[in-house]
Amino acid sequence: MTTDLPLKALAITCSLKPSPAPSSSDLLTQQLLDAMAGHGVQTELVRAVDHDIRPGVEADMGDGDAWPALREKLLAADILVLATPTWLGQHSSVAQRVLERLDAELSDTNDDGQPRTYGKVAAAVVVGNEDGAHHISAVLFQALNDVGFTIPAGGVTYWNGEAMQGTDYNDLEKTPESTASTTATLAANTAHLARLLRDAAYPPA
Amino acid sequence: MTTDLPLKALAITCSLKPSPAPSSSDLLTQQLLDAMAGHGVQTELVRAVDHDIRPGVEADMGDGDAWPALREKLLAADILVLATPTWLGQHSSVAQRVLERLDAELSDTNDDGQPRTYGKVAAAVVVGNEDGAHHISAVLFQALNDVGFTIPAGGVTYWNGEAMQGTDYNDLEKTPESTASTTATLAANTAHLARLLRDAAYPPA
Amino acid sequence: MTTDLPLKALAITCSLKPSPAPSSSDLLTQQLLDAMAGHGVQTELVRAVDHDIRPGVEADMGDGDAWPALREKLLAADILVLATPTWLGQHSSVAQRVLERLDAELSDTNDDGQPRTYGKVAAAVVVGNEDGAHHISAVLFQALNDVGFTIPAGGVTYWNGEAMQGTDYNDLEKTPESTASTTATLAANTAHLARLLRDAAYPPA
């Protein structure tokens, strides 16, 4: 049995700001990854905007495209965490670009007609000054599910401030207890579900 | 010229609770209507759940349907305000029912092929414990625009609390300044645009 | 071990039209349930609008409310299928009402702090003359996930016609092959995931 092998999680964070600028998306994502580590998950965080991910919907857009290297990490992982800030109430252009590149997975199928994302679990992380998390998690769930991922119960952790205010998640003096608790549950549920699906793959169509 | 005639605004609020239960949607809507009154607008507020609006997409679903009477008020108004609470991040079932009934307007056109909603202006009001206003205003703008309404600049006023908290808008000790200011601008813009369109209708197709 | 016990699926369909009017939502849902039966799932279909589900967000709104009886069926099932037509690009008011009633599950938790929906799997069915399925499945995934359900890979089956056309799914002479194949995969994935989660519950928080 393979249950005791560690799981791997890849987090792709989608701030508009390159490293080393501080990022609320990265902060909440790292908290999630730390919690996952407590459930036997090996984790890695990549900030997408640091990489030259080309526009397009192929697995490799050629010519210096940074996606193929990220895609290798993704295909080796059991869990994808996609994290985004909120701009005009929407997921960031960087997050949408990652989703567009994932669209190619639909046509790279195994002998059973399943994409290589099948059996992987996706979790969402959303932060913003003010509202957006429910809508954005809806978009992420749908898009990630569309390309083959499974969504665990309580599949998102998030923080938004009160309407029309300007504080960021990484400006907060302490992590709000409700967000911390949601993060902990998401880590546990994601690891549990990923382990189940690694050991018992979806049947061929 | 007709510019000096008062404009009429009908507000339909979509709380799940019948009157006389207090409603955050009603509170913020009344604040908007009060501000519109300062711009020469005659206003009326109807709480939809107090009326037996039948499921369906015809102008009259028969058999005690309360929509035809509300529709008469709507067709006599220059401005529609649609107000909704946030449930699971979405507009309420009561608000969706109102939108479904408005779908019938697309097939009740004048000699120029325009629905009777053409030239009317729509404004949105969204309240909720936590996030939802951007998404819900998007849905309301699209649905109301789809059936013929024009959306003024700054077409929504709203309030949401911080993520995962439980205070309602009508629990607040005072109106947040940012929401109050947004409400005032929405009232002014709506009245201005409704007056322009009353005096200069969209051209026939 | 319990793996061989049959799974139970409850489908709630959200047409605006009461029975016995034909419903595209019911047709595609029944096709999904038939496919599930081939995976050892016992199924039941309920058309929500035939029942007097009261507005509100409590598990029982009293006074003839039909939700408590439906809720009993739901809590006894391993799988929830939520099916909706598309009106103005959105899920129906009837579907939103069902979601609102599910909101109560968040506060009815077991000793581990988990809602009774935990471990259940949700699948979506969306039909419409023209576009809407991706957005609506996003909304359903988010709302159902928010109240405790897990979403299987390929968690929706759907059909929409070309832009601005008027044919319904149940007007089609034959089921489009792509929809039929999506339905078959959804049935298999939902049954597989529900069986895994029945046998290995999410860990306590």
Added chain:
Amino acid sequence: MTTDLPLKALAITCSLKPSPAPSSSDLLTQQLLDAMAGHGVQTELVRAVDHDIRPGVEADMGDGDAWPALREKLLAADILVLATPTWLGQHSSVAQRVLERLDAELSDTNDDGQPRTYGKVAAAVVVGNEDGAHHISAVLFQALNDVGFTIPAGGVTYWNGEAMQGTDYNDLEKTPESTASTTATLAANTAHLARLLRDAAYPPA
């Protein structure tokens, strides 16, 4: 009076493919611009992905950023047309980037506290193999409205094919009549509303 001066429209199209690759977004947008020309509007089309628009939310991100030049065109126009393809049911990453850059307009206000986008009208164009137009127009309306634009009645023209099919708008042998008619109405309504607002600005807050 200024009514007879021509209006100016800037269209920003958001295909993922740089010129000279054919683009469905460009095709439908050009049809809209041609129709606007018949209403006395001077038009220009820019394909965003041909320009190095940097990630960020400032008016000028420095260092070769192409947005400031596009922004000058935008501020000189009375009408903005934003056109996007559909990927995973969402507006493209290129379209989201344009919206993010427009976010800066909220803080560049005139003496009356109004952004320079006030009084400008926005129209949406959405194309895709399959569904997405209602949702995407909702997102575009909300985001563009949020940064100051007014949305005319019938504020979007669009085309999507049947569910799960692969033909593009620019593969069609002829323009579907319903889309052509929607485009014509959008052109007329946009020009009419832009003229009204140019001659009668929104009042100061």
